[in-house]
Amino acid sequence: MLPAQPKAPMPTLAAAQPSQFAVENVDFAYPGHAVFRGLSLRAQPGEFLVLLGPSGCGKTTLLNLLAGFMAPASGRVLLDDSPVRPEHPALGYVFQSPQLFPWLSALENVRFGLRMAGRGSEAEQRALAIEHLALVGLADAADKLPHQLSGGMQQRVALARTLALQPGVLLMDEPFAALDAITRIKLNEETLRIWSQLRQTVVFITHDIDEALFLADRILVLAPAPGGIAAEFDIALPRPRAAATRQLAQFAHYRQQVSACIADLQLQPLAA
């Protein structure tokens, strides 16, 4: 009889070890189209970093470089001091579209990643999936199919599916852009509630200034391609943040500063 294979460790609802990112002097181009020249940035462990910038400046490209889906032409992308690779267990993604399997229940969608990673027994996977559905406020929807859920609920399932794998970093590419304004604000608040509990490093892409201000410890504004970081804002709004945060004079002040920066960028003539 073959010896039993050691099982991958079962993640729990406990906080992950937050990861750190370093992008060092990265150049990247699509054929005939330079996107980054000499881009450098860092994300500290447990930081909520938001990337903001005009359409086409390279936000998604940067996230793909951070995820190891694409390689820079020169320079390095390091995750916890090693070159990033897409299968790194610390990486978790949430995309604009929830990308759920339509024939699987919410619970089975959340369990899917755990099954693929071979983590735990079926009973453990189910228990963890239920715990994470409860974390995103969907304890009662475990048996529902995706088409029985609203867009916001589907995106919560996608978030639970990613969080169940206990990533050290969450890469979020405009995750709430397709939702109505009220649902989006609600999910911004939920994201911060969950982040304050689990404290992963988050890299969040948006082109919504209010969303960026509400969430971020730090905002990096990207310049139009081929560029890099045009400006950096430390957002010292008090935490925990809630609806009242958006009414603060300090919030309005940051909004004015960031809006002016982006307006300035969009008025710049395109680089040759």
Ligand SMILES: Nc1ncnc2c1ncn2[C@@H]1O[C@H](COP(=O)(O)OP(=O)(O)OP(=O)(O)O)[C@@H](O)[C@H]1O
């Ligand atoms: N596969 C590709 N081949 C060639 N050019 C591409 C490709 N993907 C993206 N681009 C171009 O590279 C630039 C950066 O694209 P990217 O999608 O990263 O921008 P973005 O800031 O995320 O835009 P948006 O806010 O509109 O989503 C754009 O000018 C885009 O047209």
